[in-house]
Amino acid sequence: MSDNIDQFRMWERFYGKNLAKILVPNCPECTSREKKKIEAKYEADFAEEERSRDALFKLFDEIDIPMKMDEKNRRHFICKRCGLYATREEISDIKFKLNQRERTRDDKHDDYLEWWSKSKKKKQRIRGIYSMVKKKEDDIPDWVTDEIQNAKFNKPEEMVKTGYILEIYESDNKIDTQLYEPVEDGRHIVTMDLSKKIKIGDLEKGVVYEFTFDQHKAPLSKKVSEFLEKEKEIDMNAIYQFELKSLELLDVGSSESADEDLDE
Incomplete structure (x- = not known):
């Protein structure tokens, strides 16, 4: 033992x-x-x-x-x-x-964040259904949904941070990352889209990488931010998306240590 x-x-x-x-x-x-x-x-x-x-x-x-x-x-x-x-x-x-x-999918906060994080194409397909159904359920005004659906992203900002991969989603070509330093909105856990040059099969969980990624930010108006905070208890003044451009393995020793422990 x-x-x-x-x-x-x-x-x-x-x-x-x-x-x-x-x-x-x-x-x-x-x-x-x-x-x-x-x-x-x-x-x-x-x-x-x-x-x-x-x-x-x-x-x-x-x-x-x-x-x-x-x-x-x-x-x-x-x-x-x-x-x-x-x-x-x-x-x-x-x-x-x-x-x-x-948590249950009835959680409004989670549902709402999932909705606006969908691709613009998917948003357009579900816009009519969302307006009829979600408006009744959550009483979200058209002017709020319109602004979020049509949010305009600023020029991407390149960022370099270290951390490791929490989860890999092959079908969606995305990963969840745990960053040692937070991104602009204070989060340490961030979902990233993978660029085409990154082979998802080569990625490993539990080892330390240096991530180079683009941060895309679409600011929301003060009116929308105040509505989300007061009516939905969502503290959000911008929409963020992250695209991983490249990564470098830094901590090979952590995975080797895990393998050695398994052999004990």
Whole structure:
């Protein structure tokens, strides 16, 4: 058993399982996948009338996939299973994003952001349906939807930041990235479109890259921003899109370390 697991058991013995999990965080990505497996099995084993959220959450509480502290850089942890390499703060950000994905699609904030992030062509196709349906549901005025649909992007600004890949979406040719330094609107987790010269099959999760990308920004009027903030509780004064132009692998050691741990 590794030193990291020994430490976890020691903390669990003295402080209890919950505090031990705080001291040695579970891998958020592996935990999320494990939750899906548990939920699928739970639904298969029990009829709908026999299920309860409390029982399911108790099963979730039993998930135990502790990460290992990097001996060379003790601010970072690495997962033996998937190779995720992150600080405690970054792990918290990843957990938040994964939890956001699991939330119901009735969430207005998530639906609205997903809508305006669609391509202009898709927006035009759904514009009529959106005006009839979403306007009734969310009471969004035409002048708001019109401005967002027809938002004009400024000249792109090239940016260079380091971070790693959280998720790869081959069908959409996109990736989710965790950046060590935030972009203009304060986000560390950013979805990027991939340029044609980047081969998605060559990308790896859990290793550190230097990303070179274009930031496209379309400012919104003060009137629209104030409406979104007051009526929809959305703090948004501009629409951002990001296109990855190139990337350079910086931290080969993190993936090699993960492979060595798996072989132990």
